[in-house]
Amino acid sequence: MLDIELIRKNPNLVKENLKKHFKENLIELVDKILEIDNKWRSIIKELNNLRKERNKISREYAKTKNENLLKKANELKEKIEKLETEEKKLKEERDELLKHLPNILHEDVPIGKDESENVPIRYFGKVKVAKDKIEEFKKEFGNLEFEIVEKTYNHYELMEGKVINSFKAAQVSTSRFYYMFDKVVKLWLALIHYGLDFLEKRNYKIVYVPDMLRRQIEESATHFSDFEEMIYKIENEDLYLIPTAEHAILALHFNEIIEEEKLPLKYAGISVCFRKEAGAHGKDTKGIFRVHQFDKVEQFIFSKPEESWKMFEELIKNAEEFYQSLNIPYRVVNICSGEIGYVAAKKYDLEAWFPGQNKFREIVSCSNCTDWQARRANIRLRRKDGSIEFVHTLNSTLVAVQRTICAIFENFYDEKSKCIVIPKPLVKYTEFEFIEL
């Protein structure tokens, strides 16, 4: 949520920001908010004056028990009640509309409408490309370092019927669910364990979180549009299945004031994530790349405002070093203004190379939400001089487990032995070096 003060003082900045987001339709909302705010301010002024008078008369009456005062007070009471109703309505209306405005973008965010205008900023690793896809590859990625292989496979070709069963899961749940078996389950555990160890070594506090949150808490973490497209609701309860541990970690300090010297607070959260994927019909329908239920080790930082951009770089660096250690090729892209969504001021995605798809695909998403979430969740810090302000919140995936399994299958399948070769750092956790298919 934006600061109403910012809109009062600098409505043009807020409007320019909406243009960058390609949300011109919200520009009139800014004027509407200002209009309501002005009305509200004049009413609160009037109301305060009336209450002042009422309080005076009331105190007078307490002393004198003068019946004439009672008459006056009754008149005031009616007026006050009327105005109070109106004041409350206006304030609610204003704050409701405020929640629809996206965060102010950082100046580095590239202006662009869709995914195609995201800006790649760095690459890691030598990618595998199938012989028959070389031309297509060169057209898109030019002089990127690559290695030619005879044939590549989609993860689901390698997995389905052997280590996963999506067909049975679709019958008993719906599509986008799956059963996993044997060594893939152990690989899944290994990735979680390795991810937690990785962050613990970097002084992140490990946290296991509630998988359901109240509406108010979910709303503090995200924009309304997510409720329709992403988040599952529990019937007859004020509870929602979390789409990411990010929300539950944010909620850990809901309504709190944190002492300046305790910041930054760094967390490594592990949770299952539930997503409706309502807008994704027909996309990635096979396998476990895009599913309703997956697991994720999430990084989250509560930061002092002046340190948050440094923390932002730390988060993406952690994720990069994690994938470097697994030797999975990737690129980092700077997400453009039209794709970034409401919450983040700047966002990097880490996209792993998927040889079977001949593409980079999102595997990590790293955001600085500045004070947008903190304002809604009312999470503040107290300076040494006693002053209070909102913290900044940042989040980044460390490892999206199912997607990383997909990446491991596609990148490390050995055609000759028909085995998946487990990346070195994981062997300590899996206690096997290959998955035979």
Place this chain on the structure above:
RNA sequence: GCCGGGGUAGCCUAGCCAGGCAAGGCGCCGGUCUGGAGAACCGGUGGGCUUAUGCCCUCGUGGGUUCAAAUCCCACCCCCGGCGCCA
């Protein structure tokens, strides 16, 4: 799920029965004092409106009664204790 006790400012607490401007302590910040520090004393320490003086709001949340609600009534949320259920 039932019975009982609770929720008051950053924290701790009084006020509630019996309605009348939210008292006190701790912590923190500033000042006086000091060579410096401490102690002591004074002031400040939630939100909003206001150029400002100042005014209003805030006692878990939301309603209601009243000239006036932390206080009375209703509903809900949460915490503690006991009983019940339970991996």
